[in-house]
Amino acid sequence: MDKLDARILNLIQSGFPLEKKPYRELARQTGIPEPDLVRRIKILKKKKIIRRLGGVLNSERLGYPGALVAARVPARGLERLARMVGNHPGVTHCYERKGRLNFWFTLQTKSRKDLAAVISKLEKESGIRFVCLPSRKRFKINFQIEF
Amino acid sequence: MTIKKSFGSKKPRLSHRDREVLKELTGDLPTTPEPYLELAGKIGISEKEFLTRARKLLREGYLRKVGAIISPSRAGFRANGMTVFKAPSKSVARLGKKLSTYPEVTHCYERVAPPDFPYNLYAMIHGRTRKEVITRVRKIARELNLDEYQILFSTREFKKTSLRPLG
Numbered sequence: 001m002d003k004l005d006a007r008i009l010n011l012i013q014s015g016f017p018l019e020k021k022p023y024r025e026l027a028r029q030t031g032i033p034e035p036d037l038v039r040r041i042k043i044l045k046k047k048k049i050i051r052r053l054g055g056v057l058n059s060e061r062l063g064y065p066g067a068l069v070a071a072r073v074p075a076r077g078l079e080r081l082a083r084m085v086g087n088h089p090g091v092t093h094c095y096e097r098k099g100r101l102n103f104w105f106t107l108q109t110k111s112r113k114d115l116a117a118v119i120s121k122l123e124k125e126s127g128i129r130f131v132c133l134p135s136r137k138r139f140k141i142n143f144q145i146e147f
Numbered sequence: 148m149t150i151k152k153s154f155g156s157k158k159p160r161l162s163h164r165d166r167e168v169l170k171e172l173t174g175d176l177p178t179t180p181e182p183y184l185e186l187a188g189k190i191g192i193s194e195k196e197f198l199t200r201a202r203k204l205l206r207e208g209y210l211r212k213v214g215a216i217i218s219p220s221r222a223g224f225r226a227n228g229m230t231v232f233k234a235p236s237k238s239v240a241r242l243g244k245k246l247s248t249y250p251e252v253t254h255c256y257e258r259v260a261p262p263d264f265p266y267n268l269y270a271m272i273h274g275r276t277r278k279e280v281i282t283r284v285r286k287i288a289r290e291l292n293l294d295e296y297q298i299l300f301s302t303r304e305f306k307k308t309s310l311r312p313l314g
Contacts, residue, residue, distance in 0.1 A: 009217065020198070023178070038178055044215075049222050051307075054213065054216075055169065058209055092309065095305060104229070133264070134259050135256045136259055137240070139243040139246065
């Protein structure tokens, strides 16, 4: 990754143009030919530095209630539980972490009723007790990494 | 289990078309010269209508942004430490705001603290190495006078994806 890649990344993290020819517009802003810009973006995607190019939903605005959920899971049961939990489309992050509570995931659902129902269904299916940690207030959510 | 009230309970009214546009936009945009033409074609509307709806969805806040989503680990920030602090309830709002001013803090939430996990302030802190994360957390803890905390480093990533419109 060179300086030009860094500049492209800083630019397209928030300002991908909603215009007919977005890559041409980005090429104009960075002062390089469109095919060069597209080639660089393709490489950044291939290297998975860019995980995705697209829109990020605002779950709060969409009215999706969400929670962070944690559990203490025996090491041998982690993968099975991760598969079970990961099947739900509202689960976007799922990690093993250090600590007494070693299994963590985020869950978003269409309604508060669904949120409770999904959690109790997963508890029943897995035999694991979940600790539900709903947010009270969001102070920060940042999607921009400066290069 | 009871779920206590948190934000995000107001139901918005979105048309079927808007939901389709959201669904397409939350996929991976093609790197062809006219990517929106392609997406509009998939749901059978004109490119112009697609773009008009997309701009409206961004303006009205249904989309936080349209752009590149970077993988912190691929970009060199390999350590990911979810740090949980025990903050006095009367100062949690002030401390949350202060925590958010640190650039290494990417997410910061106040959460309901259950009796068996008595932490109420959560911050996601990235660093190039675990050592870097620990140093940063120590500095923050000292500056904000928050001496009860845990850094929960991730040891395995099972799933990391972007949210798509539900149902």
